[in-house]
Amino acid sequence: xxxxxxxxxxxxxxxxxxxxxxxxxxxxxxxxxxxxxxxxxxxxxxxxxxxxxxxxxxxxxxxxxxxxxxxxxxxxxxxxxxxxxxxxxxxxxxxxxxxxxxxxxxxxxxxxxxxxxxxxxxxxxxxxxxxxxxxxxxxxxxxxxxxxxxxxxxxxxxxxxxxxx
Numbered sequence: 562x563x564x565x566x567x568x569x570x571x572x573x574x575x576x577x578x579x580x581x582x583x584x585x586x587x588x589x590x591x592x593x594x595x596x597x598x599x600x601x602x603x604x605x606x607x608x609x610x611x612x613x614x615x616x617x618x619x620x621x622x623x624x625x626x627x628x629x630x631x632x633x634x635x636x637x638x639x640x641x642x643x644x645x646x647x648x649x650x651x652x653x654x655x656x657x658x659x660x661x662x663x664x665x666x667x668x669x670x671x672x673x674x675x676x677x678x679x680x681x682x683x684x685x686x687x688x689x690x691x692x693x694x695x696x697x698x699x700x701x702x703x704x705x706x707x708x709x710x711x712x713x714x715x716x717x718x719x720x721x722x723x724x725x726x
Contacts, residue, residue, distance in 0.1 A: 569691055571684050573724040576673060581680040585687045586669040591698050593659045593666045597643035599694060600657055600668070608702045609693035611686055611710045623648045628709060652676060653683070668694075681720035685712035688720075 574582040589596055599605040606614045612625040613632075618640055626632040635650040647656035652675020660667050670687060674680050689708050696705045711717075 568695075569688065571688060571720070571723075573680055573684070574671075581674045581677045583672045583674060583680050583683045583687070584669065585672070585684065585691060586667060587691050587695065588662065588665060588667050589695065589698055590665040593643050593661050595698065596659055596666055596668055596694075599697060600646060600659075601642075605697065605702075608705050608707070609690055609697050611690055623650070625650055653679075681717050681724060681726060682712060684720040684724070685716040686710055688712070688716060 568588050570584075570586045572584050574584055576582050599609065601616060603614055603616065612627050615624045616637070617623065618637065621637045623635045623637055624632050625635065633651060635648045638647040638649065638654070639645050639656070644659050645657065647654065649655075654673040656671040656673075658669045658671075660669075668691075672683050672687065674683055689710075689712055693705050693707065
């Protein structure tokens with residue numbers, strides 16, 4: 562959430578087609594290369610990302626599986642190391658971008674929601690995921706206490722209120 566945390570910014574935008582876009586941005590005191598590794602390495606993703614991920618760059622595919630769930634596929638749209646990674650998953654499009662600043666980098670996710678009503682769940686899920694990513698980067702894999710999805714209802718409710726939905 563935005564309140565009380567000046568490193569994580571989450572907002573809701575309206576896309577040209579009327580789609581809801583959840584934008585999550587966070588500064589990290591780590592170089593772009595380190596955050597890129599956490600964003601694209603399957604072992605690192607397993608620590609902080611809400612699903613198991615397998616990136617099949619040569620085929621242009623990315624696969625996902627929630628714990629105990631069946632795998633599903635997405636299409637890689639951009640893989641521009643080390644600054645941009647975008648792909649589809651189910652009905653959403655996720656566009657991750659990294660930019661360097663004086664003290665590390667900023668990671669921004671633009672998640673275009675295929676179903677507008679999912680925006681608060683998406684925001685809550687990535688609130689948790691970005692926190693887990695920060696813990697991984699700052700303290701290593703052993704420091705992460707993984708939170709599985711779906712996100713807690715009270716966090717979803719906070720985003721419903723914040724977004725005015």
